[in-house]
Amino acid sequence: MSKAAWGGGRFVVEDAGPEQIVTPEDFTEEQLMLAETVRSFVERDIKPRDAEIEKLDYDLTVRLMRKAGEVGLLGADVPEAYGGLGLDKTSTTLLAETLSPASSFALSVGAHTGIGTLPIVFFGTPEHKNRWLPLLASGELIAAYCLTEPGSGSDALGARTTATLSEDGEHYILNGSKLYITNAGFADLFIVYAKVDGTHFSAFIVERNTPGFTIGPEERKMGIKGSSTRPLFFEDARIPSGQLLGEVGKGHLIAFNILNIGRFKLAAGCLGGMKEAIQLSAAFANQRKQFGKTISSFPLIAAKLADMNTLAFITESMVYRTAGLIDQSLSQADLDGVDGGLQAAKAIAEYALECSINKVFASEAMDTVVDEGVQIHGGSGYIQEYKIERLYRDSRINRIFEGTNEINRLLIPATLLKRALKGELPLMEKAQALQRELLNPTPLAAASSSSALSKPIAILSVLKKVFLMVGGLAVQKHGLRLEREQEIVAALADSMIDMYALESSLLRSLKLTKKESSDADRRDNPIDMTALFAEEAAERAGQRSRTILAALEKGENLRIQLSVLKRLLRFEPTDLSVLRKRISSRVIAAESYVGY
Template sequence: MGSVRDKMVGGSFVIEDVSPEEIVTPEDFTEEQRMFAETTRQFIETEVLPHDEQLEKLDYELTVKLMRKAGELGLMSSDVPEAYGGLGLDKVSSTIINEVLAAASSFALSVGAHVGIGTLPIVFFGTQEQKKKYLPDLATGAKIAAYCLTEPTSGSDALGAKTTAKLSADGQYYILNGSKVFITNAGFADVFIVYAKVDGQHFSAFIVERDTPGFSLGPEEKKMGIKASSTRPLFFEDAHVPVANLLGEVGKGHLIAFNILNIGRFKLGAGCVGGAKEAIQIAAQYANVRTQFGKPISSFPLMGKKLAEMNIATYVMESMIYRTAGLIDDILKDLDHASPDAGKQSAKGIAEYAIECSINKVFASEALDKVADEGVQIHGGYGFIQEYKIERIYRDSRINRIFEGTNEINRLLIPGTLLKKALKGELPLIQKAEALQGELLQLIPGQSFDGVLEQERHLLQMAKKIFLFVGGTAIQKVGTRIESEQEILSNLADMMIQIYALESALLRAEKQIARTSEARSENLIQMTQVFTQEAFERMESYAKETLTALESGDTLRTQLSVLKKLTRYTPVNTTALKRDIAARVIRGEKYQS
């Protein structure tokens, strides 16, 4: 595994160089980690997929039975510490499990909601008594968990929750009143992590058990996709929750909610990787057997182009996800779950990589949508028929851009969080932007590149300069008003996403070349070349749009001339590269790294 420098600062990738050995890649997986992947795969193939049709009809009893079988295999306990009945695995291992589970469609969502946002609030923020009481059963699936944040009038605005909690006269209970909506696992969960405002003001978290008096459920929602998962509203009418079930401190529920959402965003990205790999396999296999004009459609260049682009997008998101898993592993590896400060330490550690978690979520959810969409297109009319699984992957994928904070909210959070870190002195962002101004006044000479991925490394450096140039211009021009300039923030977020994606793909390819050879890394090299060029073109587009929104006249012309200096490069033949990549996917009939 790559060694990570002493606690790399979250968001620092936009201003600092990272070496290939500092990141974790799928090529680093240990034999034990590969074994977890195989165990998960076998469980899905032998236990879940034979009951696929029944699960899609929302059979609670079967879902719970299979979740408990998953628990017996350790697939529900990867993030639970050994002291409380779990396996206490590293985040890379639990990410692998999460990725492979994606083949189980929305059953994977039931498991994911339980092991992630349902169980982790207690793992990270529970008292010793709460951990001992709940975690052993949650680790095995003897009890199922649900996470309850969204309300009818507060989705993205989580702190606008209207559910209230009032301490009873005898001081023994918090009395909850209000409702929640869109709660995954609600139909069969035993333990609910519920957010409410104490005295209508102090946002707090509670552990609510299913049989709590005054607590009830509404009917199942009729959803577009993820049909095998339970989604129901919750109602609290003078629900008496024991004071011992307060999770964390009164008024500190936001620390739990937002940090658990960060982990949820990252885990969602892992599921998207698994979903994309399955879509590629289904589409490639279909393209090889479907004939038109007397030959398989996989032989047509436009079909190959689609498969190549699906594969490249999946390679990039896979690189990002495991890089981020390595970062989270590194910052949480010394966490003492038995310490009274475990909650504060957890919150600080997870919050460090909030930017990266949001980037993963946005990129992966949008990449999966594109992969699924092209998978349907390759199937033609059959892709619109429920008999073909690509139709379900397409429907199921759509929720990911809404789950765990909409992509619009995450796009505002990405640059907003970076700016806050800079203002706190955690990142020398402003200083780097100011230093760049002097550099930009000088003529940037043309360069030639002979070595493998040398131009891609150069374009990454230029991408970081473009971001600093445009971001610095935006801060100078609008100052603190930037919070209301959502289009500009969104563009800055997209630039950061492209940088993190490009760098993750490049570092992975460089690491593999160093370990093997150029010849054995050809597919990674070609995918990195294609993605770098296309990402760089997107960077230039975002930069032009942002500068045009900020300036006009001579000032704009000057800014655009500076941008032109930073965006000079010699294009590579992406058409030929995509043909090579497509040939490997078609030959292998699955995702090719």
């Protein structure tokens, strides 16, 4: 694979090949066995205690987390040298997805293994790692991540918690508070962000029994009720200076890059939730009868299942593609070297843009899937006896966790533009070349009928051209002030999300077609779902781009741009009902998510 093809954001200006992505069809026997270990653990140890966990039983949750540690589930991201499994990100992503049906318990584990433990894995000193990682991997210690404050959420650098070095240099004195801290009720170790001397944003490892450190009462939440969420307070809390994590003033490198991993892992959890909702809904639709027929036989219900399954397939394709990209990036970093933390930060930051894309798409896709799941259940979907009700409530937080979707939408184009300005992407060169092409138009090539994927391929190509056309115009008009035009930036982000989603699904389908050339059943469903998503993405691109152009141009200039847009998006419509019928028939027959 070429280095350029794997660069963050490069999908906007270059086309990747099927061989450059990781897909679920590439899982090894070892990875599948690990997933089965998690699945068995959830079925045997978690689901029978689900009602107790939802009542927020600290002791039970801690006992179960230590049991998860015994089977290796808490040490997946911890290097073997410190008692963990040292797995690649593709494997740990699969584990996060598979754990998702554990509901609130999955969140407790995810907060511990991800944003709670990874700061020490990537940025801890050898002393930090030797002291704490074995205990975190076993579950003897539970971790929490403490960034949000009453006055700063998305604006993390606006934190007001302060840290002052004592006169003897032995301690940092912390004062301030944190809000909405997952695992706070039973965590032993806290990754806390504070500003040294009120200015230098830094990270600290804080132990639960630290004098001056207290924990407030549990928050009463809409969902994820079985997870602990409490505020923290620091009143002259003395933290040994050796528990500074990273360097003074470099806390943002830790916070933002761990959040990138958190966003990506959140998408994997959402994927697992979508699959569970599809299984519950398909089984219910096959059992529930109205007018003498099962409701799964009604086209409107079947269409919902088709759309739900398609969203899960697209998410799955994106998530594992991104896992492969992060693995590739981290493999080129010397994590054990003197500057291992900085190398890790750089490797993760390479795909910050893709992590945000995954987070936004997956969290909103899950909301759609569980909402439709409730609708399929009818009145039963509003009753706590049916788990779809819980999934509906639990899902809503995902659009707020790890940076709101609004903030992530602003980050996506901003990160792309920054990379372009640094010379890391030929973004403006591609936009200018497209403008010259559009000024001297040639007849557009029609999508060939020789391949079932030829039209999605053509649509993806056009989506990229439309983005460069509209985005280039936005940059020309507003320059670096574009970030103030949040509606335009968010619309451009949605364009990038659709491009990455469609390309991920398309590349997976192409890869599967080559791999399974003799088995039509294994490739037909991915092709149908890719085609369905492509058609809808093209429709969204037209509507979205017209809105942006209307904000950028007026009069004759606007009419010219709209004419070009119409010519680019001139596709003959496909009968989507046929695609939905084929997809839904497979889901209904399997009573579960069907990837291929």
